[in-house]
Amino acid sequence: MKVVKKIAKWKSIREKIYADKKSLGFVPTMGAIHKGHLALIKRSLKENDVTVVSIFINPTQFNNKDDLDKYPKDIESDIKAIGKYEVDYLLLPGYKEIYPDNYKYKVIETDFSKTLCGKYREGHFDGVLTVVLKLLNLVKPDKAYFGKKDYQQLKLIKGMTEAFFMNIKIVAVPTVRSKDGLALSSRNARFSKKDLKKASEFPRLLNQKLPLDDIKFLLEEIGFEVEYIEEIDNRRYGAVYLNGVRLIDNVKI
Numbered sequence: 001m002k003v004v005k006k007i008a009k010w011k012s013i014r015e016k017i018y019a020d021k022k023s024l025g026f027v028p029t030m031g032a033i034h035k036g037h038l039a040l041i042k043r044s045l046k047e048n049d050v051t052v053v054s055i056f057i058n059p060t061q062f063n064n065k066d067d068l069d070k071y072p073k074d075i076e077s078d079i080k081a082i083g084k085y086e087v088d089y090l091l092l093p094g095y096k097e098i099y100p101d102n103y104k105y106k107v108i109e110t111d112f113s114k115t116l117c118g119k120y121r122e123g124h125f126d127g128v129l130t131v132v133l134k135l136l137n138l139v140k141p142d143k144a145y146f147g148k149k150d151y152q153q154l155k156l157i158k159g160m161t162e163a164f165f166m167n168i169k170i171v172a173v174p175t176v177r178s179k180d181g182l183a184l185s186s187r188n189a190r191f192s193k194k195d196l197k198k199a200s201e202f203p204r205l206l207n208q209k210l211p212l213d214d215i216k217f218l219l220e221e222i223g224f225e226v227e228y229i230e231e232i233d234n235r236r237y238g239a240v241y242l243n244g245v246r247l248i249d250n251v252k253i
Contacts (some may be wrong), residue, residue, distance in 0.1 A: 002169065004089055010017075014139070015174045024048045024141045025050070025142065026145070030055065031074070031075065033078045034185070037184070040146070041085055053082055054090070054093070060123075071188075091138075107129040117153075120239070128156070129160050144169070147175060149183045149250070177203070180197070181200055182199050187201070196220065212231065215229050228240065
């Protein structure tokens with residue numbers, strides 16, 4: 001696996017890939033690599049000649065600086081985890097590489113991004129869509145892989161690529177869960193063993209055939225701070241806090 005930090009270097013590599021007419025799969029991440037990321041990588045490796053993974057902790061999607069400061073960062077462990085697979089390239093750009101304009105230009109979606117997580121995290125999806133558009137334009141993959149755990153994000157990214165006529169297939173990969181049903185997330189690393197066990201009650205209750213208010217009440221009774229539990233287009237979405245750590249999940253209904 002070759003690590004590429006400069007966009008100019010990557011562009012020259014990309015030209016050779018296309019000259020060789022090889023298919024290219026892309027997995028964008030913010031590091032803190034876990035089995036959910038690895039599922040995306042495995043899918044790309046299976047479906048493409050060349051697989052590119054990126055790690056970039058995108059500051060523009062954090063509406064809370066404290067959340068950004070606490071986000072898990074261990075690039076050496078991430079490289080080691082990704083390096084166990086036959087990934088061809090790891091893109092590791094810095095802020096100035098991705099934002100030479102210092103975020104003066106951005107992508108804004110005016111409908112779905114204002115609901116659910118977007119309602120509580122001002123500017124979050126502006127940052128997400130902007131950085132994803134930049135990365136997709138840089139990598140120019142045939143396919144890009146995203147997990148269904150962030151289902152609102154997945155729908156917005158897919159909608160953006162369609163709205164801007166981007167010839168990229170967005171591949172949705174099922175959520176990877178622990179044995180007790182908790183969706184794998186980089187933020188899970190911030191939990192104690194006790195809280196990690198309690199966190200599994202979130203997906204369990206989200207799956208119950210109960211009125212939404214009853215689910216909220218039960219979550220609050222066992223110590224969660226509920227941000228929202230909502231149903232949109234036959235899918236139930238939820239966001240909660242447990243001891244300051246934010247969890248999101250969704251289930252089809």
